[in-house]
Amino acid sequence: MSTITENISLRDQFLSLYRDRAGEISANSAPLLNEHRDQAIARLEHLGFPVKGSEEYRYADIESVFKNDLQKNFGDIRVTFNIREIFHCDVPDLDTNLLLLVNGRYYNDGELIKKLPGGIIAGSLAQASKDYPEIVGKHYDRYAGASNDGLVALNTAFAQDGIFIYVPEGVKSEKPIQVVNIMISDNDLMAQHRNLFVAENGAEARIVICDHSLSAHRFLTNSVNEVFTGEGAQINLTRIQNEHNGSSQITHSYSHQEAGSNLTASIISLHGGFIRNNIFVTLNGEHAENHSLGLYLSDKGQYIDNYVHIDHASPNCFSNQLFKGVLDDYASGSFNGRILVRRDAQKTNAYQSNNNILLTDDAKMYSRPQLEIYADDVKCSHGSTMGRLDDNALFYLRSRGVDKREARLMLMFAFAHEVIQNIRVKALQERIDDLVNKRLRGELSRCNNCAMKCG
Amino acid sequence: MLVIKDLKVSIEGQEILKGVSLEVKAGEVHAIMGPNGSGKSTLASVLAGRDLYVVDSGSVFYMGEDLLEKSPEERAKEGLFLGFQYPIEIPGVSMVNFMKTAINEMRKHRGEDPLSASDFLKKLREKKDLVEIDSSLTKRSVNEGFSGGEKKKNEIFQMAMLEPKLAILDETDSGLDIDALKVVARGVNNLRSAENATIVITHYQRLLDYIIPDYVHILYKGRIVRSGGKELALLLEEKGYEWVRQEEVNL
């Protein structure tokens, strides 16, 4: 098969895959999701795949991560072992409502939809679109659908399931909701899940997503998250990426914020061979506040790429981007932070900073701010730094008897902690501090705490 | 305890110390004085192990061992302490965590168990009282946002916590008012014993009213041009550094 596909573009490969398998894809999903597929495929045909060197994908080589002949499953394939027995998350102690995604499908542990206190709904997106078509229909593909990225259209065409979380008006979710997203297979595998999180007016939710790979195969994930934050709603969304270095992960997040809402979304990238995070935020009502945070710790040949786009579409909004990373060995990465302030978005406050520590001469990082400001009464700032660990600080610590290695770790941890501090959920902060500490010490294996030890 | 012989040190090809010899025995307090730029901080930094400086020749023995061979942390673990003229701000590293790590690394070096949390806190409180530093300072990041005086007191606090054998204090007195100066002196005098030694580097004589030195040395243009008892400091105070310059010319 690979000999024939050699000269066919990625786009055409997927178009033909869709033609061949559309029936199977739809049969194992839900009508509401299926409705969007043909249009998405037409969009993909029009947009094509992102090309390295293009405006949005300057350094990320998307084609190379798709090149491998990865298996795609569209059937109703269930993992047969008890996943709870082999998997314990690195964020334990945290008392959460747990949802599992396995290879892009909701893991059915008896209930496809969980009804939590206060009328909160959490579970399979495909099932939710059948049970709550009015809610899902109102938001599904509303925020991501207009994207000019062929990968988003690709996801819409192929995604069969994912996580749906709904917090009704005025309800505060007591416990965080934790989504554990697992890749596990006997083959190299590609999966594309689709999440939809909705917090109605005045609702409050804390959501944690943990990405893991549990077998030593090449994985590729192309996922889309749509997040709706209603008027005065507050969402704290944290994603912890910890897949092995043979895996590639592309995430697209589209957040829509109404007036007075507050969304703090953090991405902590610990392990993963190739990571590209697209983060799109629309501030659609006055006094909306967005914090987009990122922390990446990369070594060996890891590639980490964060692309942020904050759209100030209303006056009096606030946004802050804080992305920090430590790159070791020959790791490389990119940060692109775009702030768009529309003509009517007066009294906008928009901040951005990207700080990097490069531990070796071979580590590389590209950082690019993009400010597009059409309003005149605006406060905007951006800053980007590349540096080494501070020699004076290192000497100061060592002169008190702290070993060089330990002193370096203390400084790296201090650097990283600034991002973690901004997550503002105490219990979560402590867990992430702990994870980051382990990661910096090289003690966090990609399958830490996992009984499978797949190497 | 410390034997420096004909030490020559340069930075970026420029010779700063041009043959310094000094012997410090246990139980002694030495004061090193001298005008700005004479090489006092260079000497202190070389002793603490800063690799920015190149030792061109000469030797330094500490407790009978070659000091220059050792890493900064080894020196510290063997009881050498440098109070920095300009303490470094380290955002994100808490004072408490820093001190706990430092103390436990030293204990490990001596083959002792780590301090229990309660013993550590007890010690922390005791030393904080001794140097009269604001309780909240230890909760903050190392020197971050500290005033000049707080930074200097924090050096003495760290010294008190680490209980060194040989403390080198580089202009810990400059910029301090009399009350703070007394605190610094108390920190030093508290540590004074027949087994320990102190080198106080200072620009002014007034600190030496509170820390009485056994010996005073004048470092000038990278050389110790005069050594004597505590009366040398008074002489220097009276005649000013201009006098040293004159002496140099006469040599």
Ligand SMILES: Nc1ncnc2c1ncn2[C@@H]1O[C@H](COP(=O)(O)OP(=O)(O)O)[C@@H](O)[C@H]1O
């Ligand atoms: N990092 C450095 N780079 C270049 N020159 C230096 C450095 N540190 C000190 N010097 C030079 O060495 C000389 C001695 O400085 P220093 O030891 O700080 O003197 P003191 O502490 O007696 O005032 C000065 O001429 C100073 O300019």
Ligand SMILES: [Mg+2]
């Ligand atoms: Mg000096």
